[in-house]
Amino acid sequence: MEYVGRVPAPPLDRFIDDIYCLTGVPRHRLMNVPPMPSAHLFINLGDPTLLWDSDPSVPPALFTGGWFMGVWTRRFLFEYPSRVRLVGVHFKPWGVSPFIDMPAAELRNRWVPVDAVWQRSLDRIRNQLGEMASATETLRVLEKELRSRLAEAPLRGLDLVQHTGTYLESSHGVVPVRALAEAAGVSGNHLAAQFTSHVGVTPKRVARIYRFARLILSVDALRPVDWSQLAQTAGYFDQAHFIREFKDFTGHTPTEYLALRRRFPAERGFPPDSGPMPAD
Template sequence: MTAPTTHPDSLVNRALVGQTERMEYVGRVPAPPLDRFIDDIYCLTGVPRHRRMNVPPMPSAHLFLNLGEPARLWDSDPSVPPAMLSDGWFMGVWTRRFLFEFPARVRLVGVHFKPWGLSPFVTMPATELRNRWVPVDDVWQRSVERIRDQIGDIASAAETLRVVEEELRSRFAEAGRGLDLVRHTGERLETSYGAVPVRALAEDAGVSGNHLATQFTSHVGVTPKRVARIYRFAQLILSVDARGPVDWAGLAQTAGYFDQAHFGREFKDFTGQTPTQYLALRRRFPAELGFPPDNGPMPAD
């Protein structure tokens, strides 16, 4: 799921309107220095238009605090058992798709971290959060009930976001040089949508490619090459406008895919669908413009 770009002190309020119900998203970018590691903090409430969402790899890690009914998650790897999560969970960077099922009525507080963004807030190794959902109390011991109690009865989304931001600020710890290196090179991948070669990133930083890969694995859970792939794919899929003809070859080349066969394989691997199947799905279930939870994830029902 992607995050809006807003001023740190502003709120973004987007409602998905149905016939009688709506899903409301209220989010904001936290104030510095958290904004270097977090894209946004948000509240998601109401009745979802689609219960099941197929979520491709996106350039983010997550924290979810569930104030409503349990949510269900399935890994695209069939060897991983599904989970029902009721309180809260962390998710590191995912390199494959997963399936998320909303409850009938949603009340959820979330944090979109940048790929390297969890590192200053948790002591668990990033590799142990990669492609996994982990209960909050396994990461922040004996904290989820206290946090839920703080925000459980708050009616104002703005106040809820303030409480969560203060919790994050209390847990923020400046990391060493390794994270500075990862953040600097990660930001270049972010702004270039993964187009800067990893070799150039390492040379510009004055380190070897192996050293850069080691630091990324330590703080992100995956290599910079993998992060670049995810940024590249995210840029492509968010560029698709299903309302008109789609020039897949042109989009793929713009995103840095110069081998069409490779593009087709990666698209199917990341979404579970061919580009043609994906386009048909988006035309059947259009993403709501300006509604961040519709960016990237696809209806699976």
Template sequence: MEYVGRVPAPPLDGFIDDIYCLSGVPRHRRMNVPPMPSAHLFLNLGEPARLWDSDPSVPSALLADGWFMGVWTRRFVVEYPAWVRLVGVHFKPWGLSPFVDMPVSELRNRWVPVDDVWRRSLDRIRNQLGDVASAVEAMRLVEADLRSRLAEARGLGLVHHVGRRLEVSHGAVPIGALADAAGVSGNHLAAQFKSHVGVTPKRVARIYRFARLILSVDALRPVDWSDLAHAAGYFDRAHFSREFKDFTGHTPTEYLALRRRFPADPGFPPDSGPMPAE
């Protein structure tokens, strides 16, 4: 399966990490996806994909056209069709808010059809994308559509500023210090994050910290989990072990064994965090 991605031009790059195309035969049909510091838009141009929540009380969903996913605080499983063709957008944790006219908290840990968010837009977008064969042109069309939808979100300046501090520090800055530096209370900062991200800044920091850890694993070399955990900001080994199992469904040893059995394709970013679901 081929992955082609690019960072959009300003001002979209302040809200979006990348726009990308996936196409071809997936090496692994079912992928276990841990929490990552992003929200998502998927525009599916191929056969339906199925998603499972790690919460067993949530029924699976077969999604044929397109869907939004807000920030996830737990893992989920995606099953690709035999042939994949989709365009995706990785929003920064705070990046979805200016593009949707609804509380982003309603998208947290959920998949929601695009037409439930962008009324009567999906067919038009998919028709445009279906007429182009080039991944570059498909990404250009999606970028242009997103640029036309970008709206000012009241209060996002504070969240954007603090979110960027969490991004560049990989979640290692104390939230209290960020609130003090911004001249606001911790409760006000948490309320703004819940409004524009769907989760608290402390939760965002945890996800950034975990992402730093998981993306630093080099499965081709011996792995010292204590050193990696400490470098990522985990100072309690028991807490690290619990969070790792909660986020991935595996112990660190089990996860490393999977990474070694199923090595990532060079230059294929989706393999950096998600792993085949056995």
């Protein structure tokens, strides 16, 4: 598949890591996705996509159009169609909040059809793009839609969440949440309430996901892996806790994960392949 992506221009870059297009034939159809520090928007311009929650009590979903996803605290799986044409947005953990008229907690660990969040928008976007739009034109249309959806007035508490969330991002989740609250001059409970409103999860949970993301993205399956050193660098000082969390987030032990990555190497220069992994 071909990946074309870029960071949008200000002020969208305060809330979005990148917007991107995926087109072509996937090397692997079924993918296992661990928690990552982002919310998502996907607009499917091709054949339907199937998603499963790792919680077996949640029924799978088939999407022919598009869907929003909030921050996930557990893994999920999705199946690409045989040929992919998809445009997406990686929001920062707090980034989806000013684009939707609903609490971010309602998107936590959920996928929701685009039209349930942005009413009557999906057909308009798809009609603008048609069948032959280039990746550049597709990203331009999506960025225009995002600009039109960005809340004009600052949302209460979002500046606090963005400020402290940026510290969590730059520290890869290692800064203690209590220190963040003290530095911001607010109580831990107030900070947690604002994160729940704008991110959908507490700052402690966001820190855990950033910490895990740093570790998983630093694994080079082509070389020997010192898991103890990687875990310590990422901020895990309890080996048993690290192994439990790793299996909870990926469905595999570190050894199993490494064997899987060596069987199915990530594509160089293909960012979506750095977190998701083929489902074994």
